[in-house]
Amino acid sequence: MNTGRGIPEEVIEAVLRQHDIVDTVSKHVHLTKQGKYMKGLCPFHSEKTPSFTVTPDRQIFHCYGCGKGGNAIKFRMELEGLTFPEAVRLMADEAHIPYEAGTGGSAGDSPRNLELEQQLQAHEWTAKLYHFLLKNTEYGKSAMDYLKSRGFSEKAIDTFQIGYAPARWDTLVQFLEKRSFNLDVMEKGGLLSSKQDGSGYVDRFRDRVMFPLHNRSGKVIAFAGRVLGEGQPKYLNSSESKLFSKSRTLYNLHMAKGEIRKSRQFVLFEGYGDVISAWEAGVHNGVATMGTALTESHAAMMRGLADEVIVCYDGDQAGQAAALKSIPILEDAGFQVRIAMLSEGLDPDDFIRKYGAERFHRKILDGAVSSVKFKLIYLRKNHILLEEDGKVAYIKDAMEVIAPLSSPTEREIYLKELSAELQVSFESLKQECNEKRQSMQKNNYAGDNKGKRWNNGRHKTGQASMPELLPAYHVAERRLLAFMLQDDEVARYVGDSLGDQFNLEDHAAIAAYLYAYYAQGKPPDASRFIASLQDERLEQSVIGIAMMELPAEWSTQELDDCIREVKKVPQMKQIRRKKEEMVSAEKAGDFLRAAQIASEIIALERQ
Template sequence: MASGQGNIPEEVIESVLARHDIVDTVGKVVQLSKQGKYLWGLCPFHSEKTPSFTVTPDRGVFHCFGCGMGGNAIKFRMETEGLSFPEAVRIMAEESDIPVPEGKGGLMSPPDPERDRLIQAYEWSAKFYHYLLKNTEHGTAAMEYLRARNFSDKMIDQFQIGYAPDRWDTLVQFLEKRNFDPAEMEKGGLLSARGEGKGYVDRFRGRVIFPIANRTGKVIAFAGRILGEGQPKYLNSPESRLFNKSRILYNLHQSKASIRKTRQIVLFEGYGDVISAWEAGVHNGVATMGTSLTDGHVGLMKSLADEIVLAYDGDKAGQAAAVKAIPMLEEHGLKVKVALLPSGLDPDDFISKHGADRFMEQVMSSAVSSIKFKLIYLKKNHILLEEDGKIAYVKEALEVIATLHSSTEREVYLREIATELELSYDSLKQDCNLLRASLQKNIPEGDNNDKRWNNGRHKKGQVQTPVLLPAYHAAERRLLSLMIQDPEAATYVNDRLGEEFNIDDHAAIAAYLYAYYAQGKPPGISRFLSSLQDDRLEKTATSISMMDTPPDWSTQVLDDCIREVRRYPMQRKMDQKREEMIQAEKSGDFLRAAQIASEIITLERQ
């Protein structure tokens, strides 16, 4: 039997949810801390300083009290990785070796015409730009630029590099001839609006185009590099329903096979680095597309690999970015190495200057541990020939080494420093141990001290002030909460109330619940969420499932709630009648006012 999400077999969805624990799934992206029956962390879907994002292991759902986002493990992967429901199910099934039937009865997307049109527009636009680069005079200068950077024709084809001519309407005309709605294309990031009512222009003009694909290989955005001088040097597609740059890694669709084999990812800063390194033999390389590393990126990498090699630029900015990225990666349990490049060179430059073999031998094969890199980085900031410089470096180096849990690792690095600076190993060891003792004493109070999101605001026992809902609203939520937990409660409510909920979303959820149980399915919010086809309903249902409603119920409890739900429309009608009566009295129509008063009395008796 197929689910409500397209033609996806129920057994595939159930197996995916059974194999992908909600805590493990979310924990790859969010740092979680246990408090009572919930796990708390900083929400990955909106910016916050105090955690309001929760995971409930026994129910298999996540929910943010701040932005309202919620759902099961499949929904979390959809939102963090920009996937459709079928794409998320297929990827999660592959990760757990769950067979996925193809063709009839396989994974078919639920209808989403706007998304499908946008993906088709990007696919066609990518082919169009690629054609213009390789086969027209428009692309001549761009081809010369790419060949000067040692991009071979094979790489240009494999990465579908293209060129957007320096004209205002090249893509506008191309898309209009194929009956794409310009307003939709502007919303999706392909075009720009001239101004209200003044039409549309190409977003990318006079730029080399690098198509950006999601992990299933569908083009969802572009990055354009300007030819010659000008700002910005790189221009990305804007964020859209397809593209969120904080959750997308460039080239993941091509590199994931190699990543799966090696359990290692090489992380670059730019598109050119990835492409040049691919030709040099690095087939597990991805890039963050000019944006800083985010928790979304880290969570995505954590789901695929155990080790990350940072291959950032050799300049100060690149090295500073590596220093910033290391703790983010290590806090997610990833092992980190750093590929060292000469100052001023990025991987693309190094390969162009020294060749692929030397890059693989001197850079990739010689990557150092994160601690070693930090010590090298610190050393550059001090003049070691001067006493003050030597002392300052040792102080900073000890602060790094003291954080290591392994005494063997500490000894290795301390002996290196002792030999290099001609210092006493015993003295360094003693200072390091004193520093470790001091660090242990200074751990602040809080609920999750070893996690970077703990900022001192979120103390134990801190509870958010609950919002007081109207009586009918609270009654509807309580009914749905009990119905989600117990099919018999749903049957009782269906017989007496049906879909006569006052809030449209509640009525829709009730209808889905009745249909869900009619198919003989067992209770459980995680499985029920997969039968819904609306983001807003998923958020509402998840929020309701988080209520502390005891699973035990009596007909009296249900009847009281049903009475409150039915009372609300009567109450509204009485309020309207009272307003009408006041207006009749003000206008001097006392006979009409008396008639309305009689109607109010009848409603009150009902």
């Protein structure tokens, strides 16, 4: 049987059996045992108080800080920025599980997956075509001359499968059409563009040096094209599609991930040219964002592979400003961040060609400074330190960076450097820093990550947060569903007594899915049940319900009490309506009708 996601159900279940939730999470989070739970610091947001909980017996995780939760597959999706099919395929490969196991069909039987498979195949063929045209035809001669003038070696061109798209409108159209690809699907995948008059398709890329973009598994999913000559735009990426999202793609991750895992370090560049030059210089843990600023999705993808990032952006003002913006995104994801300082406004590619690989390693990468040091250097450029006013303004700005540091030793190191640099006494700087810290403590809560939307004031010290009080029927419905998740006998009992009469729409939907799940003869298993759902909101509701504390044994008495509470709601609504009708009848002077309604209300209240 195929799931609605086009993946055989038995593959998903085999993946969950082979990937224990504790083993999966422990590779990325230090967990400590607390009763029947495991707890640690959440990998999806920065926190000081552990709110990330793993429940081994239910095979699920849940963070009470940011709300993320799910099974082992969901954890890999969130951590590495994968789609559901990508995560299942990756985990199946790791456990040596045949991806198309036991169905007699394939994981791509649905129309949607057939389209994606066709797009992936077309991208692979297109990459080979462009590479062939660059290396073996007269068309590609000018592009090859350009690449060699930029210092690209034959080996690099082959390693990164660099190619050339000719200055014609239909080279790729004809190539794909001859191989029976659906051109409408090719346009959706970003390889072609529709003609303005709607009469057909043209090549999206023309007269450009082509850089294939891969997903983390090494499949070509898009292209980046650099125009030859002075045309506009200078750089052109494939359009966003189901295959390709700029905010979830890192150039060269598929080749760099082995070295990244080994070194536990990323080197983050701005462009693919920098990555390729650095690769040839022996930097094999380098990746780049694709024509977009670093995003939280990028950082989440990276977090599962490493602990440190060296940001190696261009040495000009724009590059350093972009590096500054990347720091909070990376630090919020839990990385230690260092910034490579490139002199003379050079980019990494220029620096390597001018000074060589050895100096790039020694001076730029090994000499990368801490994020705090970089912020201070960046701020210093905005002030004239030869003037007293400039010094005072710089000190004020520097305190905004130094005072929030939690480590007294770290604060002291930076204050001493500041003292020596500005010829100002260390004691006066220390006093100013302490005053700034006192001011911050008065104005801010002491909780983790104030102002972050995922935390929103949780884990405050000295001020207990009031839990939201839910209506009795809401609690009763959640309790019933929690028991149903743990025991199929409870599900049968609730099904006979209550059926679909849950008052909350999501609860009714979850109950319906549970009845269907058990009807297939499946055992109680919260992780497997969550995998069978195809609705993000319902998944999150089930995770919250599965984390509820319940007694080891259930009783029909407790179930009946909950069912009675649930059934009361429509009756109470009916009573309220009747009372409104009675008041209307009295106002209209119809006292006989009002008396009849009153007796109906009494009967309903007795029930």
